[in-house]
Amino acid sequence: xxxxxxxxxxxxxxxxxxxxxxxxxxxxxxxxxxxxxxxxxxxxxxxxxxxxxxxxxxxxxxxxxxxxxxxxxxxxxxxxxxxxxxxxxxxxxxxxxxxxxxxxxxxxxxxxxxxxxxxxxxxxxxxxxxxxxxxxxxxxxxxxxxxxxxxxxxxxxxxxxxxxxxxxxxxxxxxxxxxxxxxxxxxxxxxxxxxxxxxxxxxxxxxxxxxxxxxx
Amino acid sequence: xxxxxxxxxxxxxxxxxxxxxxxxxxxxxxxxxxxxxxxxxxxxxxxxxxxxxxxxxxxxxxxxxxxxxxxxxxxxxxxxxxxxxxxxxxxxxxxxxxxxxxxxxxxxxxxxxxxxxxxxxxxxxxxxxxxxxxxxxxxxxxxxxxxxxx
Numbered sequence: 001x002x003x004x005x006x007x008x009x010x011x012x013x014x015x016x017x018x019x020x021x022x023x024x025x026x027x028x029x030x031x032x033x034x035x036x037x038x039x040x041x042x043x044x045x046x047x048x049x050x051x052x053x054x055x056x057x058x059x060x061x062x063x064x065x066x067x068x069x070x071x072x073x074x075x076x077x078x079x080x081x082x083x084x085x086x087x088x089x090x091x092x093x094x095x096x097x098x099x100x101x102x103x104x105x106x107x108x109x110x111x112x113x114x115x116x117x118x119x120x121x122x123x124x125x126x127x128x129x130x131x132x133x134x135x136x137x138x139x140x141x142x143x144x145x146x147x148x149x150x151x152x153x154x155x156x157x158x159x160x161x162x163x164x165x166x167x168x169x170x171x172x173x174x175x176x177x178x179x180x181x182x183x184x185x186x187x188x189x190x191x192x193x194x195x196x197x198x199x200x201x202x203x204x205x206x207x208x209x210x211x212x213x214x215x216x
Numbered sequence: 217x218x219x220x221x222x223x224x225x226x227x228x229x230x231x232x233x234x235x236x237x238x239x240x241x242x243x244x245x246x247x248x249x250x251x252x253x254x255x256x257x258x259x260x261x262x263x264x265x266x267x268x269x270x271x272x273x274x275x276x277x278x279x280x281x282x283x284x285x286x287x288x289x290x291x292x293x294x295x296x297x298x299x300x301x302x303x304x305x306x307x308x309x310x311x312x313x314x315x316x317x318x319x320x321x322x323x324x325x326x327x328x329x330x331x332x333x334x335x336x337x338x339x340x341x342x343x344x345x346x347x348x349x350x351x352x353x354x355x356x357x358x359x360x361x362x363x364x365x366x
């Protein structure tokens with residue numbers, strides 16, 4: 001108290017109460033104020049003294065710090081905002097998908113011109129089936145594409161472990177598939193071939209847990 | 217002799233069109249199927265590389281190019297396979313497959329082709345088994361050589 005008085009930030013007035021206590025006493029406090037001579041306290045006017053000035057300076061400094069922290073926080077929120085992040089990821093996936101589609105289109109043009117030199121044509125129905133399949137496969141990986149003697153396109157997706165998906169687009173809304181899966185349950189290799197609809201082939205691929213060959 | 221199995225240690229080559237060579241340089245299995253458009257075909261034509269046993273490989277390939285009855289294209293390749301390796305692995309799915317020596321006699325403008333051989337015992341070209349066996353054979357291509365000498 002003495003030190004506080006020496007710095008001029010205190011008072012000897014017994015009835016003086018800091019604003020916080022005044023505010024609290026107005027509410028239902030467990031410690032009601034003691035009134036001298038049973039007189040009701042007069043309304044008080046608060047005057048900013050040195051102590052209050054120091055408090056204001058500290059408060060202003062804290063306010064500036066809070067604003068700075070809030071600004072930094074807002075920047076971080078913008079950076080890691082899940083919605084913004086998802087949008088960016090979505091845009092990247094769209095760009096990658098378009099790049100794959102473009103690469104497929106270029107390959108088809110090369111195959112078409114090579115086939116003309118060999119004396120055969122590409123099947124328009126097979127090409128239509130191919131694009132139907134590709135467009136129905138979000139974030140499809142770039143597979144290899146060849147043109148068979150019968151004019152049908154055949155796409156192959158494979159990895160370094162010997163897993164492979166080969167799809168001949170028959171032009172009838174169906175594909176002839178060949179799937180190699182390493183290893184199978186016995187540690188060997190599963191090989192299966194068949195024909196199925198464009199709609200069903202993804203189920204076949206899932207059954208062999210080989211979606212990762214097809215989808216990025 | 218005609219129809220004899222080729223020795224397991226020997227090698228064959230198959231002419232592969234540019235349209236059947238994948239972007240990664242591997243050969244698609246569709247080149248090892250019988251052609252549905254040619255139902256009379258009994259086998260897939262190949263050339264017995266080691267028929268010319270005493271020649272270096274470059275000269276073996278030159279001999280094969282010189283008697284080929286195909287119109288060789290610049291971007292096409294000869295895919296090389298080992299006889300025994302192909303037979304061993306394909307037998308897991310198809311026991312009937314053989315690789316036999318079928319030399320061709322001279323015919324009109326075509327000279328004799330003593331190195332001609334055939335992969336026989338294959339299923340019909342448009343069947344699912346043919347697709348599977350074709351892809352299996354293609355896995356054992358051990359080299360690609362230019363169809364036309366560069």
